Amino acid sequence: MNLNKNYLRQNLNSSNKKLNEQIMILKLIAKSNTPLTIPEISEKLLLSVPTITSSVSDLIEDRWVITGGKKKTSQGRKPTMYKVNSSAFYIVGVKIGFKELVVIYTDINMKLIEQKRLKNFKLNDNEQCLNQIVNFIKSTLQENKLDNKNVLGIGIGMTGRVNKFSGGSNSFFKFAGPSLEDFFSEKLNIEVFLENDTRVAGITEKEYGVSKKSPNCLFVNIDEGLGMSIIINNQVVTGTNGYAGEYGHMKFGKKKRTCICGKVGCLGTEVSGFALKLDLEEKLKEGIQSNHFKEGDKPEYEDIVLAATKGDFLAIEIIQKQGEILGKSLGDIVNLISPDEIVIGGKVKDSGNIFLDSVKMGLNSSVLPDVFETNKVYLSNIKDETRLAGLSCLVLKEYNLY
Numbered sequence: 001m002n003l004n005k006n007y008l009r010q011n012l013n014s015s016n017k018k019l020n021e022q023i024m025i026l027k028l029i030a031k032s033n034t035p036l037t038i039p040e041i042s043e044k045l046l047l048s049v050p051t052i053t054s055s056v057s058d059l060i061e062d063r064w065v066i067t068g069g070k071k072k073t074s075q076g077r078k079p080t081m082y083k084v085n086s087s088a089f090y091i092v093g094v095k096i097g098f099k100e101l102v103v104i105y106t107d108i109n110m111k112l113i114e115q116k117r118l119k120n121f122k123l124n125d126n127e128q129c130l131n132q133i134v135n136f137i138k139s140t141l142q143e144n145k146l147d148n149k150n151v152l153g154i155g156i157g158m159t160g161r162v163n164k165f166s167g168g169s170n171s172f173f174k175f176a177g178p179s180l181e182d183f184f185s186e187k188l189n190i191e192v193f194l195e196n197d198t199r200v201a202g203i204t205e206k207e208y209g210v211s212k213k214s215p216n217c218l219f220v221n222i223d224e225g226l227g228m229s230i231i232i233n234n235q236v237v238t239g240t241n242g243y244a245g246e247y248g249h250m251k252f253g254k255k256k257r258t259c260i261c262g263k264v265g266c267l268g269t270e271v272s273g274f275a276l277k278l279d280l281e282e283k284l285k286e287g288i289q290s291n292h293f294k295e296g297d298k299p300e301y302e303d304i305v306l307a308a309t310k311g312d313f314l315a316i317e318i319i320q321k322q323g324e325i326l327g328k329s330l331g332d333i334v335n336l337i338s339p340d341e342i343v344i345g346g347k348v349k350d351s352g353n354i355f356l357d358s359v360k361m362g363l364n365s366s367v368l369p370d371v372f373e374t375n376k377v378y379l380s381n382i383k384d385e386t387r388l389a390g391l392s393c394l395v396l397k398e399y400n401l402y
Contacts, residue, residue, distance in 0.1 A: 005089060005152055008399045021047065021055045026064055026084070030108070030401040035068030035081035056082055063088050084108055084401075089152040092190070093391025094137060096158040097197060098123050098224040101133060102388060103140040108152070108401070110392040112385055116140050123159065125172045134187050141188070154192045155394030156184065157200035159225065164242030167194050171260075193394045197221070198245060202229020202236050203397075204390025205343050210378045214340035218333065219380075220247065220326070222346035224301065225260070226268040232337070248272065252329045271326045273301030273347065279318040280304055290314040301347055308351045319351050320358040327362020334363070334372045345380035352379070 008023060024045055029036055036044075042052045059065040060082075068083035086107040095102040099122055104115040118136050123129060137154075141147065158180075160171025167181025168174070176183040181194040202219040211217040211231075219229040226248030230237040237244045248268025249261055257278070259266035269275055277299065284295040292307040292315065293299055299307075308315035330342065342363075348355050360374040367374070382390075396402030 005399070008401070018055070018058075021051060022059055025052065025055050026059060027400055029065060029082060030084045030396075032083075035071075035083040037071050037079040037081050039079065041082075086111065090146060090150055091152050091392040091395045092137075092141070092146060092154040093388060093394070094133075094154060094156040095197065095388060095391065096123065096133060096156060098159055101136060103137055104388045104391065105140075105144060105146060105151075106389050106392045108396070110389050110396070112389040114144060115385075115388055116143075123172065127175065130173050130176060134184070137184075137188060141190075148190050151190050153395035153398060154184070154188060154190050155200070155391045156181075156192060156194045157197035157391055157394070158194060159197050159223065161243055161246060162194055162196040162199075164195060164199075164238045166242070169194070170243075193398050195394055196227065196245065197223075198227030199229045199236050199238070200391060200394060201345055201387065202231055202245075203393045204382060204387055205229070205345070205380060206231055206234065206236075207390060207393060208386050209343060209380055209382050211341045211343050216337070216339045217341045217343060218330070218337075218339050220330070220342065220344045220346075222272060222326075222344065222348045224273045226272045228333075230337070231339075247333075250329060252325070267325075267329055271322045271329075276301055276304050276318060276322060276348075279321070280314065283314055283318065288314055302350075305347050305351050308354050316354055319348065319355050322348075323355045323358025324362035327359040327364070328366045330359070330363050331366025334367050338371055340376065342377045343380050344377070345382070349379040355379075 025041060028041060028044060038049055038052050038056060041056070042049045045052070056065060063085050065082050066085045068081040070078035071081050072078065086109045089108060090113070091106050091108065093104045093106065101118040101121040102115055104112060106112050158169060160169055162169050167179040169180045173180055181192050184192040184194070198219070198221040201221050205211055205219045211219070215234045217231050219231070221227045221229070228245045228247035230245055248266060249259065249263070250267045251265050252267040255270055256264050257269035258264055259269050280293060280299065284290065284293060284297070291312045292310070304315050305319070308319050344356070344359065356377065356379055360377055363377065364374050393402055
């Protein structure tokens, strides 16, 4: 029986010893940072060299594994090394944000091959928007000749509350059924794995970012909303119902603004791209001057950040205020779980130390002494291309290849 992608998600089946051995070998090679020789595989799996040789030969025939050159040795014949065939299957990733719809596809090694972005997209909780998303994904698949035969799976990172276990969204498209994941899988005819976009970003940070060597860290994502990815012992915390990390709904807000969840006083109404725009509009109405904006303007989140980098005093003031509020609220979480590092992502990171120094100041005022060093707060250094490629991690984790 040839190895196929469906077997990779199953538990090892003792009734098919040969297949089990192939799965064990493939997963070992996939998770290795460097190509492996047959003796190395034999040593790690405690299987005989002839058994490994036979299984590797089958994996090569099925295009899962290819040779990766010769291992350098001081004497004797140089043994052949083996690695995963990166083009055996492709992985599709989809980012659904408030104002962002992007479809990408990568090889198994998460190397980005292509991305396509829908212009002027706006996320709305209605059937028309859902159909727009489905049709955009379908057209991208068709244009690149991607289907169930050559795609391992589709990983979707979506804004809002996503239940990792049910595959449903509690924020959008509940009319599509209890599992949005199943809805997309049926419409696209490829298995879909749905996750909150901030938790996906946390996985990507852990793989590629400044916190890759830290087993316990917090990733704060400041987009139109506010979210957090909590990483403990190198694992993203999902919680019992899959909603862990809804940081923006902590009751820390002092301005009594109504949140998208319907409640008042959520932190996300004071620290987010949405809040930044409201802050600017309120200040302009009060008659406070800006070099870049006037009363009645409706700038985007990134416009305010850009203005701050160009020296606009009002933009700087409201960004610094948000940073201080964020830092004070982070103190409670730091005191509770004592992370190694905190990484902040989102467009606000482009303001650099204007924002970061304010976060550190707020955090320093609320964190317990000796619990956390504020110099371990960083702005994400991950580029947009890498952030999108990280969507592949969703699929690879499901197949235990990551």
